[in-house]
Amino acid sequence: MAGILIGFVIGIPWLGAVALWLTRDRNSSLQHALAVGFSVAAGIASLALIPFASARTVIDLPMGRYFGNLTFTADGLAVTLTAIACVVGSLAVIFSVDYMHGEAQLGRFYAFVLLFIGAMTGLLLSGNLLFMFFFWEITALCSYALISFYNDDPKAVAGGIKALIMTQVGGVGLLAGALITYAALGSYQVADLLAQAGTMPANLLTLAAFGFLLAAAAKSAQFPFHTWLPDAMEAPTPISALIHAATMVNAGVYLLARFYPAFEQVPGWKMAVTAVGLVSALITAFMALTATDLKRALAYSTVSQLGYMVYAIGVGGVFASQFHLLSHAVFKALLFLAAGAVIHATGTREMARMGALGKQMPFVRNVFILGALALAGLPILNGFWSKELILEAGLSAGPQWAYDGMLLGAGMTAFYTLRMTWLVFFGTARETFHVHDAGRAMKVSLGLLAAGTLTTWLLAGPMSETLHGTLPFHSIHSLSLFGLAEEIFTAPATYLALMVVAVGLVIFWMVRHQATTWRENSQKSGAGNWMTILSRESFGFDWLNRQVAGRTVQFASVLQKTQTGILSWNVVGILSAFLAILLYLVWSVK
Amino acid sequence: MTLTILNAVLFSVVLLLAVGFYGLLITRNLIKIVVVLQTLVKAAIMALVLAGNTSGNPGLGQSAAATVLVADTVVAVVALALAVQVRRRAGTLDIARISTLRG
Numbered sequence: 001m002a003g004i005l006i007g008f009v010i011g012i013p014w015l016g017a018v019a020l021w022l023t024r025d026r027n028s029s030l031q032h033a034l035a036v037g038f039s040v041a042a043g044i045a046s047l048a049l050i051p052f053a054s055a056r057t058v059i060d061l062p063m064g065r066y067f068g069n070l071t072f073t074a075d076g077l078a079v080t081l082t083a084i085a086c087v088v089g090s091l092a093v094i095f096s097v098d099y100m101h102g103e104a105q106l107g108r109f110y111a112f113v114l115l116f117i118g119a120m121t122g123l124l125l126s127g128n129l130l131f132m133f134f135f136w137e138i139t140a141l142c143s144y145a146l147i148s149f150y151n152d153d154p155k156a157v158a159g160g161i162k163a164l165i166m167t168q169v170g171g172v173g174l175l176a177g178a179l180i181t182y183a184a185l186g187s188y189q190v191a192d193l194l195a196q197a198g199t200m201p202a203n204l205l206t207l208a209a210f211g212f213l214l215a216a217a218a219k220s221a222q223f224p225f226h227t228w229l230p231d232a233m234e235a236p237t238p239i240s241a242l243i244h245a246a247t248m249v250n251a252g253v254y255l256l257a258r259f260y261p262a263f264e265q266v267p268g269w270k271m272a273v274t275a276v277g278l279v280s281a282l283i284t285a286f287m288a289l290t291a292t293d294l295k296r297a298l299a300y301s302t303v304s305q306l307g308y309m310v311y312a313i314g315v316g317g318v319f320a321s322q323f324h325l326l327s328h329a330v331f332k333a334l335l336f337l338a339a340g341a342v343i344h345a346t347g348t349r350e351m352a353r354m355g356a357l358g359k360q361m362p363f364v365r366n367v368f369i370l371g372a373l374a375l376a377g378l379p380i381l382n383g384f385w386s387k388e389l390i391l392e393a394g395l396s397a398g399p400q401w402a403y404d405g406m407l408l409g410a411g412m413t414a415f416y417t418l419r420m421t422w423l424v425f426f427g428t429a430r431e432t433f434h435v436h437d438a439g440r441a442m443k444v445s446l447g448l449l450a451a452g453t454l455t456t457w458l459l460a461g462p463m464s465e466t467l468h469g470t471l472p473f474h475s476i477h478s479l480s481l482f483g484l485a486e487e488i489f490t491a492p493a494t495y496l497a498l499m500v501v502a503v504g505l506v507i508f509w510m511v512r513h514q515a516t517t518w519r520e521n522s523q524k525s526g527a528g529n530w531m532t533i534l535s536r537e538s539f540g541f542d543w544l545n546r547q548v549a550g551r552t553v554q555f556a557s558v559l560q561k562t563q564t565g566i567l568s569w570n571v572v573g574i575l576s577a578f579l580a581i582l583l584y585l586v587w588s589v590k
Numbered sequence: 591m592t593l594t595i596l597n598a599v600l601f602s603v604v605l606l607l608a609v610g611f612y613g614l615l616i617t618r619n620l621i622k623i624v625v626v627l628q629t630l631v632k633a634a635i636m637a638l639v640l641a642g643n644t645s646g647n648p649g650l651g652q653s654a655a656a657t658v659l660v661a662d663t664v665v666a667v668v669a670l671a672l673a674v675q676v677r678r679r680a681g682t683l684d685i686a687r688i689s690t691l692r693g
Contacts, residue, residue, distance in 0.1 A: 567623070567685055571614045 002052035008045035013118035021111040035110035039090035046086035068188035071127035076466035089117040091445040092242035098439035116142035129178035140167040156234035166228040170218025177211035194473040197262035209263035220252030223280040227545040233295040237340030246329035261473040274314030281307030285412040317393025324386035331374035334449035338368040345435035351423040358425035367450040376414040385457040414504030606633035620683040
């Protein structure tokens with residue numbers, strides 16, 4: 001049964017992708033209907049898969065000597081994330097019915113969304129490192145294609161290329177890790193790596209561990225790759241919600257969590273993971289303080305929250321990180337989709353032009369506030385529980401300086417969250433828009449995500465139970481909901497964190513009238529100035545990332561010259577290779 | 591080098607290869623390219639038979655050769671059909687002129 005369901009969650013979206021590709025943009029309502037149908041079916045299949053979570057391999061197909069068996073394992077970690085991917089995926093598709101209404105080339109849009117959902121579930125469920133890498137690359141390709149969906153906009157194309165190149169750097173890390181594992185253990189199976197990591201030579205294990213960390217950092221837009229995600233915001237907003245907030249960027253965190261037991265003992269690895277998470281969380285929170293583009297501000301906060309998850313893994317809190325991943329996927333998808341409704345209504349992403357939209361869009365305002373409160377970490381929303389769990393894990397097992405940094409990050413999160421909400425929905429109207437509240441399809445997905453933001457923390461018990469029961473190599477304690485509540489409310493750290501959050505909120509409240517004029521201030525000299533410049537340049541890392549992307553494109557265009565398309569030149573190439581091989585053979589016989 | 595039957599076959603393989611590559615380098619007509627490719631494949635088939643014989647496994651070489659023969663016929667038929675279509679649509683069989691057509 002589990003095997004059939006795994007086939008469904010990967011097969012249904014891919015079948016849908018083919019079907020939508022074939023519709024050829026003749027009938028847009030058929031395309032909307034097909035996309036919603038296929039994605040909702042995948043969502044239902046993914047939810048039905050949850051009760052079948054187990055540690056054993058469900059599907060095992062021999063693929064020949066060099067690839068190992070293609071295996072799928074539906075353990076607790078995989079089914080939870082699969083459910084997130086498919087359910088948030090279907091909600092994003094439902095949202096798109098309104099958001100993409102009247103756009104051209106819907107077939108291309110939906111086909112890539114569905115291809116992405118299938119690839120993401122394949123990546124999560126795959127028990128074979130090499131096939132995990134294949135799925136990983138397909139998600140990167142879909143991400144690229146959807147960022148550049150408006151392919152007549154140079155910014156969108158550049159953002160897509162940058163995201164593709166940056167995630168490829170990570171792909172190299174993953175491939176290297178997989179090949180090293182094969183070299184050392186003779187197997188690509190994830191289960192073998194987890195079981196026999198101790199028998200691998202220490203230097204190879206270290207290489208694999210840092211290769212996976214590189215892959216995770218690039219995919220999850222962590223330091224020093226954190227600049228591709230804000231540039232990816234040129235994508236249509238449902239894509240930002242699905243791929244760049246709720247699913248694909250989580251793949252890095254998933255990778256670290258999956259292989260934590262294997263690499264835990266590698267000297268320096270946990271510290272490196274902690275440091276990457278801390279640095280990412282802090283610098284992007286800082287950049288979110290001054291961002292004036294609504295989607296970029298949300299993207300910075302996504303990197304920052306992913307930093308929290310990476311940090312949690314670095315200090316050994318695997319469950320805390322996955323729990324925050326669940327909370328974050330729900331409330332950040334909600335925030336992005338609500339932002340999408342605002343952008344759809346106003347036609348701009350610039351917060352400096354918005355303001356006082358709350359009265360005209362009460363529904364969107366209410367759900368956005370709900371998501372914002374969860375992001376800031378206020379009780380009793382889901383973000384509160386998971387963030388407190390992370391901070392607690394950090395306090396008990398991690399270094400003190402890292403904990404202090406994360407606490408500061410929580411305060412900054414509260415500050416920029418309130419700032420976003422204030423600039424968009426409250427204050428004075430800086431421009432008049434003739435806006436309408438969200439449409440029906442938008443309200444369905446926003447409403448469901450808002451309900452999720454209020455309730456997913458109730459799943460802490462069953463989720464920890466499943467992870468505890470199905471991950472034999474991880475040591476995850478099962479934690480009842482009551483136990484969680486007790487643990488969090490009796491810890492003094494919780495109140496400290498809440499105080500920091502409150503301080504962040506209060507500081508913004510005091511400067512709220514200056515927030516709207518920061519843009520003008522930044523043109524003159526003053527406090528806003530250096531902060532804006534520093535943020536815009538990502539502390540100089542934007543330059544570095546641009547260089548890497550630019551050089552790769554340059555190199556590619558040099559290589560392009562070898563593709564002349566002229567037959568005679570190709571024959572010359574074939575002949576010279578042939579002669580070279582012949583000469584080598586003659587030489588070696590002598 | 592004495593002219594045994596093996597050497598004779600080897601010599602013809604090399605000759606066919608040389609003719610094929612030379613033709614590929616200078617030809618611009620699509621039909622002629624198909625013919626030249628056929629020459630190259632015939633060299634490969636002969637080489638397979640020869641290799642089967644010298645490695646003491648003539649059956650394997652011959653069956654591989656027969657397989658290539660079948661596949662290669664299909665390729666030739668499809669290539670010629672494509673050439674006909676190209677002639678109809680582009681009005682020419684000159685590959686240098688076809689490759690400058692865009693869109």
